Amino acid sequence: MDRLGLVCRAILERPDITQRELAALLDVSLGTANGLIKECIERDYIEENRSLDGRDKWKLRQAGEALLEPYRVDGALIIAAGFGSRFVPLTFETPKGLLEVFGERMIERQIKQLHEAGIRNITIAVGYLKEKFEYLIDKYDVDLLYNPEYSSKNTLATIYRAGKALEGRNMYILSSDNWMRKNMYHSYECGAWYSSVLQKGETKEWCLSFNKKGRITQVKIGGRDQWVMYGPAYFSREFSKQFLPVLEAYYKTPGTEQFYWEQVYADMLEGAAKDRLWEDKELLKKAEKASGLPASRWGEIEMDVNRQPEDQVYEFENLEELRLFDTKYQKGSDNEAMGLVSRLFKVPESEIYDIRCMKAGMTNKSFLFKVGERHCICRVPGSGTELLINRKEEARVYEAIRPLEIAEHLLYINPDTGYKIADYYEGARNASAANWEDMERCMGVVRQLHQSGLRVEHSFDIRERIDFYEELCRRHGGILFEDYVEVRGWMNWLMDTLDTMNRPSCLCHIDPNVDNFLVLESGEIKLLDWEYAGMCDPIVDISMCAIYSYYGEEEMEKLLCLYLQREPEKDELFALYANAALGGFLWSLWAVYKSVLGDEFGEYTIIMYRYAKKYYRKLRKLYIQ
The missing domain is CATH 1.10.10.10 (Winged helix-like DNA-binding domain superfamily/Winged helix DNA-binding domain)
Structure with missing residues (x-):
């Protein structure tokens, strides 16, 4: 146009x-x-x-x-698949695009603006907490497109999976968490463009160079006083014809998993796209044919800069930026974790700052925060854990072990919900399973726990837990292994044999993953996350630590020797391998159930199941002989 x-x-x-x-x-x-x-x-x-x-x-x-x-606009694709880690803990409960700004959800504001421009064909690419977006189908007649790779790949994969919705059509590309003051959408658009704002001072954003006609000529990261990519984009059908085949080739090229789709466009302008695809000649040829251009001419792809005035487009980088824009978030965010911190420290939410997401654990979600000079961590129970963990028993364990000072310094625990707040140890690191000095010290902490004489009223009964997880899987549609019935029989034999051995019982951690051992700057070791702790055979802790560390037989026996501080006896070796097999079987069931809830742990499930089969076979062979 x-x-x-x-x-x-x-x-x-x-x-x-x-x-x-x-x-x-x-x-x-x-x-x-x-x-x-x-x-x-x-x-x-x-x-x-x-x-x-x-x-x-x-x-x-x-x-x-x-x-x-x-030039009629055919529709819009709204990207809403990501987690929004810089907005924790709000995004533990609500996807970023569904957060409210001035009482209106960001994604709904954009849908309404599209409707005002006569654009009704709207597809929302979802992933994290996808069910939260379902109501939009009825409210606004949108389509949802699920991206199963949302947790492992970036927006390049989202655009690839939305390819059918984009091909041959004029489409807006929006992010669910953008906020536009004025409606910038139209029923008709000229060629492809990318929204841009002038960023004063130093910036690490994607910076644009363009000619007098507004055609973008270069995209690079970082600069000073630059027009930057900021807000929505628009793909004309001509742009998509040239761009999508190259993006598809990138998607199929190893090493691009964390790319934004904009990287493909930047590489095309720079001439780097051909170099990146050079090793796979067939993929390169296919992209050239589908795009209608030889790779040497990909730099001719046309997209204009759509310069927007100041205070028009907003991309909130974190919760603190949102607080400055909408003062509601200074007073109260309606988030359970933030409200808890506010009440515990007797401060308004505006004084909770430097909030950062911790790597999600297998049971909890966690975030760091500061109040005054105090640095803390809040652990929020993960999905489905209310069925898996008895929080009252967990609280009793923390109370019992307090005199040992081997756990984190707990400031708060709720025996009903499982929320925990503890001091954060600056400069600490997780123990390393490959560092035997670390493991020797970790086993010292486990030995101290076992020899403390502390007791609680509840036990960790692996037979009961296997029965329980098996029932959860069956009840919720979890798909068990092909040879599950046979392997379950093997596990019964191991449990029956252990029962005849009358193994000792003491207070055990049950979940001594190396990531739960924290090495402080002073050299002191802290053992975290006691959700599964209870009375049990002490060798269970050694077996669990070994399989979490993906140890082989030699390493497992070395770990047991470090714990015992001597060579193991025959029944101790049997207990080591039997509990490794049973632990692997138990946690594979746990992972199958969690997958039904939407949590995936990659190869972990299979590795655990292999431990069950491998060490049953080892012990059965020895037992028969």
């Missing part, structure tokens, strides 16, 4: 627009605006339509409508 088309679009949207307003809209002089109107009249695109009040108005004629038709 050239400037005549922009005049026609402006008149279609505002029949009462003045020449002066048109000049401002098109960023041209008043004389140029008058010239454009004159030319449109001469070409029969528009005509004057004097209103009853005597004010000149304009009317779009049939030729003008025909001029605009190829």
Whole structure:
């Protein structure tokens, strides 16, 4: 669409627009605006339509409508698949795009703005907490497109999976967590563009270079006083024809999993796309053929800069930025974890700062925060854990072990919900399973626990837990292994044999993953996360630590020797391998159940199941002999 088309679009949207307003809209002089109107009249695109009040108005004629038709916007794709880690703990409960700004959810504001422009065909790419978006189908008649790779790949994969919705169509590409002050969408758009704002000072954003006509010529990360990619984009059908085949080739190229889709576009402009795809000649040829351009001409792909005024487009980088924009979040975010911290420390939420997401654990979600000079960690129970963990028993364990000072310094624990807040240890690191000095010290902590004489009223009964997880899997549709019935029989034999051995019982941690051992700067070791702790055979802790560390037989026996501080006896070795097998079987069931809830742990499930089979076979062979 050239400037005549922009005049026609402006008149279609505002029949009462003045020449002066048109000049401002098109960023041209008043004389140029008058010239454009004159030319449109001469070409029969528009005509004057004097209103009853005597004010000149304009009317779009049939030729003008025909001029605009190829530029009609077909729909929009809203990307809403990601987690939004910089907005924890709010995003533990609510996807970022569903957060409210001034009482209105960000994604809903954009949908309404699209509707105002006559755009009704809207697809939302979802992933994290996808069920939260379901209500939008009924409320706004949108389509949901699930991206199963949302947790492991970036927006390049999202655009790839939405390819069918984009092919041959003029489409807006939006992010669910953007907020636009004024509606910047139209029923008709000229060629592809990317929204841009002027970033003053140093920036690490994607910076744009463009020519006098506004055509983008280069994209690079970082600069000073630059126009940067910020907000929505628009893919014309011509742009998508050239761009999507190259993006598909990138998707199929190893090493691109964490790429944003913008990286593909930047590489095409720079000529780097051909180099990246060079090793797979067939993939390169396919992309060239589908795009209609040889790789040497991919730099000709056309996208314009759509410069937006200050205070028009917002991409909130973190909760603190959102607080500055909408003061509601300074007073109360309606988030359970933030409310808890506020009450515990007797401060308003605005004084909780430096909030950062911790790597998600297999049971809890955690975030760091500061209040005053105190640095803390809050652990939020993960999905489905209310069935897996008895929080009252967990609280009793923490109370029992307090005199040992081997756990984190707990400030708060809720025996009903499982929420925990503890001091965060600056400069600490997790123990390393490959560092035997670390493991020796970790086993010292486990030995101290076992020899403490502390007792609690509940036990960790692995037979009961296997029965329980098996029932959970069956009840919730979890798909068990093909040979599950046979292997379950093997596990029964191991448990029956252990029962005849009358193994000792003491207070055990049960979940001594190396990631739960924290090595402080002082060298002291802390053992975290006591959700599964209870009375049990002490060798269970050694077996569990070994399989969590993916140890082989030699390493497992070395770990047992470090714990015992001597060579193991025959029944101790049997207990080591039997509990490794049973632990592997138990946690594979646990992972199957968690997968039903939407949590995936990759190869962990299979590795655990292999431990069950491998060490049963080892012990059965020894037992028969």
